[in-house]
Amino acid sequence: MTLHQPLHHPDPAACGCDSAAGLVPVDQAIARGLALVSRLQVVEMLPLGAATGRVLAQDIAAPVALPLFDNAAMDGYALRLSDLTGQGPWCLPVAGRICAGGAPAALPKGAALRILTGAPVPLGADAVIAQENVTRLGDMISISARPQGGQHIRRCGEDLALGAPLLPAGRILGAKEAAALAGAGVGHVPVIRRLRVAILCSGSELVEPGTPLALGQIWDANHAMLAAALDQRWITRIAFPACADNPEALCDALARASAQADVILTTGGVSVGDEDHMARVIRRLGGRIEVMNLAMKPGKPLSIGQVNGALWLGLPGNPVAAFVTWHSVGQVLAGHVAGLAETGPVKRLAALGASLRHKPGRCEYRPARILGHDARGVLQVICLEGAGSHRIGQLAQADALVLIPSDEEEMTRGDLVEVLPL
């Protein structure tokens, strides 16, 4: 197997793109976009149940030790090892019973206590023996093997010490975070206010899906795609109707969007055609454009700027290009503004299942399918044939994007590539 090392390029950009060609490498575009924005500062205190999917506003330290007290890990009997003198088997009277939720008891000398999982270990007990490992004879138990000290006892603080880091700021609150907070008794959580994201698709040809088309018109695929991508609890979407390629109408819509949103996603109108008005309109509104022309394919016309304090991401109109630029660049910037600690797609390494050719100069995100693991456990991925930035049908067949480094001309089966699972 040939091991290409796409992660180690002389160029600082991880994708290997060369800025000399006048195109901005993806990493630089992200860095320049990040420099334009600041993170949201407004914090809301929410009941834990209402905080699901929101972004934690500050580090949370454990307000208690977990477990809260020594408790039984098994249904069985609590005993004192020093009561098992001489050679076994040993017989002990069962002096009582402790359930989960019961107050801690004391273990009488020379006796065992019936104990159930989660119940507080009685004072004086130093082991719990599982009921499968004793013989119960009326009010007595017989034990043939000496338990280990501390056996089946979950110690106070062994999971988390009092004051230990529980969750970091910037974490999206999912199921495991909810369990940790609830288990530590946290009833209200500080979260960052929702990020307001406006979606504004442009194109005189666009018609809402479900309505009839005139000749030459097409259904708007980008709005639904972005709405689905933004369907997250930390985001409030602000939907604008598709706007014709008309500078006045675009100016009006963008002005309204910038008054309401932290981030404005537009699609279309960022290339060089006569009806590509987006950049001019942003400037007319007093906005600033920081990045145009990225060294990526698809997505070269992606534009990043600012208008009236809102971050503007001008995604290309071609739907696959809009999808790829949102996933590779847009969500990193939006996530940063929203306060997320970890932003951007999770990348994995995979081996190509078939060779491919690539035109050097721009890194390429190519729709692909993950084939599973080979005999050595290496993930296998295969690029879909004939990628094109208009091919929404093909995109729906993909479950990953393969990141082909800028300078590669030909890659062969077995070469390692970075993969963005979708």
Ligand SMILES: Nc1nc2c(c(=O)[nH]1)N[C@H]1C(S)=C(S)[C@@H](COP(=O)(O)OP(=O)(O)OC[C@H]3O[C@@H](n4cnc5c(N)ncnc54)[C@H](O)[C@@H]3O)O[C@H]1N2
């Ligand atoms: N002379 C050049 N022409 C083009 C270049 C170039 O460098 N020189 N770049 C091409 C690339 S790459 C892309 S990507 C597109 C981007 O153009 P725009 O962002 O201005 O997008 P439009 O021209 O408005 O639309 C492009 C294409 O996508 C279709 N589209 C647009 N919006 C939607 C939507 N919401 N749902 C479905 N399809 C949509 C639109 O009908 C066009 O077919 O420019 C190339 N041209």
Ligand code: MOO
């Ligand atoms: O690069 Mo364009 O963004 O779709 O082909």
